[in-house]
Structure formats: C-alpha cells, structure tokens
Amino acid sequence: MEPGSRPSGPERPTVIISAAEVGRANRARIVQALADRGPLSRADLARITNVPRATIGSIVKSLLSSGWLEEGQPRPPADGIGKPGTPLWFGRHAGLSGAIHVQPRRVVTAVVNAAGDILSTHRHKIPARTSTEGVVSVILNAAAQEFHHDMDELTGIGLALPAAVDRQTGEVMACTPLPALVGSHLRQRLEDLTQVPTVVEEDVTTLALGQRWFGQARGVDDFAALQIGDGIGAAVMLGGHLLRSRVGLSEIGHTCVDLRGQKCTCGLIGCWETVASNNWLRHTARQLDITTSPKLTPHRLVRLATSGDKAAQGLADMYAINVAVGIANLVQFLALPVLVLHGDIVGGGEYLRSRVEQAVIARTFPAHVSGRVGQLEIQLAHNDADACLLGAAASVLSRTLHIHV
Numbered sequence: 001m002e003p004g005s006r007p008s009g010p011e012r013p014t015v016i017i018s019a020a021e022v023g024r025a026n027r028a029r030i031v032q033a034l035a036d037r038g039p040l041s042r043a044d045l046a047r048i049t050n051v052p053r054a055t056i057g058s059i060v061k062s063l064l065s066s067g068w069l070e071e072g073q074p075r076p077p078a079d080g081i082g083k084p085g086t087p088l089w090f091g092r093h094a095g096l097s098g099a100i101h102v103q104p105r106r107v108v109t110a111v112v113n114a115a116g117d118i119l120s121t122h123r124h125k126i127p128a129r130t131s132t133e134g135v136v137s138v139i140l141n142a143a144a145q146e147f148h149h150d151m152d153e154l155t156g157i158g159l160a161l162p163a164a165v166d167r168q169t170g171e172v173m174a175c176t177p178l179p180a181l182v183g184s185h186l187r188q189r190l191e192d193l194t195q196v197p198t199v200v201e202e203d204v205t206t207l208a209l210g211q212r213w214f215g216q217a218r219g220v221d222d223f224a225a226l227q228i229g230d231g232i233g234a235a236v237m238l239g240g241h242l243l244r245s246r247v248g249l250s251e252i253g254h255t256c257v258d259l260r261g262q263k264c265t266c267g268l269i270g271c272w273e274t275v276a277s278n279n280w281l282r283h284t285a286r287q288l289d290i291t292t293s294p295k296l297t298p299h300r301l302v303r304l305a306t307s308g309d310k311a312a313q314g315l316a317d318m319y320a321i322n323v324a325v326g327i328a329n330l331v332q333f334l335a336l337p338v339l340v341l342h343g344d345i346v347g348g349g350e351y352l353r354s355r356v357e358q359a360v361i362a363r364t365f366p367a368h369v370s371g372r373v374g375q376l377e378i379q380l381a382h383n384d385a386d387a388c389l390l391g392a393a394a395s396v397l398s399r400t401l402h403i404h405v
Helices: 019-037 042-049 053-065 132-147 186-194 203-214 278-287 298-306 310-334 344-362 384-400
Strands: 069-071 088-090 097-102 106-112 118-125 156-161 164-166 172-174 198-202 223-228 232-238 338-342 377-380
Touching: 019 042, 019 053, 019 088, 019 203, 042 053, 053 069, 053 088, 097 132, 097 203, 097 384, 106 132, 106 384, 118 132, 118 384, 132 186, 156 186, 156 203, 156 384, 164 198, 186 198, 198 203, 198 384, 203 223, 203 232, 203 338, 203 384, 223 310, 232 310, 278 298, 278 310, 298 310, 298 344, 310 338, 310 344, 338 344, 344 377
Parallel strands: 097 156, 156 198, 223 338, 338 377
Antiparallel strands: 069 088, 097 106, 106 118, 164 172, 223 232
16 A cells, blocks of 8 residues: 555544534533532533633533532532532522323323422322223313423423323324323324423333332443332443433333243233232232231231231241342343332331342342442332432423433
8 A cells, every 4th residue: 555545445434523422421511410420510520520720610610600500608619629619509499390190090280490409399189980081181271280380490391201102203102001192193282282392201210210210220331220019110321321222111010020920911921010009018918817918008008017927027028038039130131230119118117128138239240239239229219209209300301401311
C-alpha cells in the first residue's frame, strides 16, 4: 500500500453527535446522579458524572432558571478541606407528573414532583360488572378531577396498568383483572382529554422504576422489584436499565417450580403462583383448619403465628419457602444483590421477610449471597402503598429528561 493511501473496501460511516444530543446526555447524567444519590454540590456532580465543571455549571444554571433545581444552604465538605458546597435538589414544583394506578376495583390518581413528593392524591371506585366504556369513563373522570388545577404544569402522565401493554402504541393487549381495557385506546383518550403526553407501563414495571428513582434502590444498578399477592410479578434492573420484553408483560409467576404440581389458572402445571399466591395460602389454611382462612392474608397469618398458633407457624414457614423458591431462581440466574418485595407479603413484616431471606440463601450458591457481588438483601418495600404511583411518575421523568431505563 502506497504511503498516505487508504485501505480498500467499504468506508465506515462517520457518526456525528450534535451538540444538542451531547447536552441532553450530560443533563440526563446530572439529573440521574441527583436522583440516585440525593442533594449534591456542583463539585460532587462533576466528580460523579465525569462531566467537566464548566459544563456542570452551565447545565445547572439552566436547570435553576427553569425551576427544576433549587439551591440549599451551603455545607462544609466531608473531609473539611475546601470551600463549602451548595447542595442542589429538585424544586417542589419541578417536573410535576400526573400518576394513575388502575387496580381491579379502583383507580388511584396523584400529582408527584421530581423529588418524589406526592402533592395530592385521590381514590375512585370502579363499580362491579362495569362495561368497557364505564371503566374508561372512571379513569378519565379521575384524571380530570386530579389534574385540572395542574394541567398546564404537568410534564406528562404516567399510567400503571395490571396489563400487557404494547410499548410502541400504548395499547392494552391483555388484562385479566379488567378485560374491558383491551382495545380501549386508553392512552390516546387520556392525551385527547388532557393534552398531556402519557406513558403506559405494566404495574410491576413501575415498581422497579419507583424504587430506582425514589425508593430503596436509589443508586442500585442491579435489583428486582417483586409483587407478591393474588398474583406474582417481577421487574428487573441490570446495569441501571430495565430488562424489557417486546411487550410490557411479566409472567414470572407462571414459571414452573413444581413439575408434579397443581394445574394453574393459566393452564400450565406447577407455576410459582400455585404455591405462593394468596389463593394457595387460603386453600392451604382451610386444609389446616385455620379459622380465618376465607380472608387470610400474610399479615393475618403472621398475627396468628406470633400469638402461638402452631398451625399458622407451620403455614408461615411453608409460605416463606415457596416464595423463596422463585426468588432463588432469579438470584441464581442474574446474581441480583437486592430484591424488594411489594404487595400483600409486605404485611407479613420482619417475621416473613427474615424467613424468606433465609430460605433464599439456603437455595442459592454462596457466591451469589456474599462476597464479590455483596450480601444478598431481601427487603420489604417502604413505600408499597404508593409504589405504582411513584413509578408512574418516574416513567414520565425518565422520558422527559431523556434518561434511558
């Protein structure tokens, strides 16, 4: 090859990243650092994000002027060296998001700011045997009532549904608790009503988003949020990003844990839900002659167990093991160090949590529960009652601020 000549073959395309794209990426890194670690100074942000201090100053100035951020009182550096830093945090009225959590019997709405404060919330009942239009009307009316004061200030609306959702179109593809939502064009109708962009997510996905932005998984890149109650679902974060399927659908409750088990309502045999759902708990309680079985929950089970009821103690131990079997599979496959439990199981408190954790550890390789990947933690969600609302708001913030999750 002659000096200065170019190799033959197809030329590699030149990728040019615009200044605007770089600016958005840097802003997203700054906001994500704040969301992960709490109030930070400009120096902290430069160190954590590896963005030049001058660039930090420019972006922060813009975020302050727009009201996204506010400055707190200066505080001395941790090592006592240098000038006091001024912590930056989200403004109370910054990044207002509308949040809607649709449940089988009710709709919960809220307005949430970028710091994760719920500024207002209301609940609306869905009447039994309601038609498609009736269910949609309840949701639309609930949104109109909750958001009418803040409509012009909302950056978006997050909608959490117990459903499989097409992520591209926002259409509900399947919804066992509320079949009326299938084909309802709910996202489009919400946007037509409010003139505010709307993000639709499966409810269990919002649990992980809420934990990452506002909860116990702030700053944790690898974790799972699990919903355990009438059914079982899970959403997993790896490297700070959600594991997503082509459609928004979590069916971990229908993975097999017992080859010779019971037939599930889904038609499969030995699903995790057949041994760890509320239905299993109540059915087994009847077999053991636990008198409160028709309305038994993990909370009531633990109350019986701690009062000295031997049958309840045995059932609680069995339930913890059955829950742990599915969690152990997740830990073995993905080496997740943190798992946050939501749903009815939270009512079982430390009594159940510790038993589930012990049972997971007993069924997991030692390398996954201690050592390089860190100590395994099974946690009960602190914000379980509002978890889906916070996650719906987090889905709006992620899109608004161009943060890829």
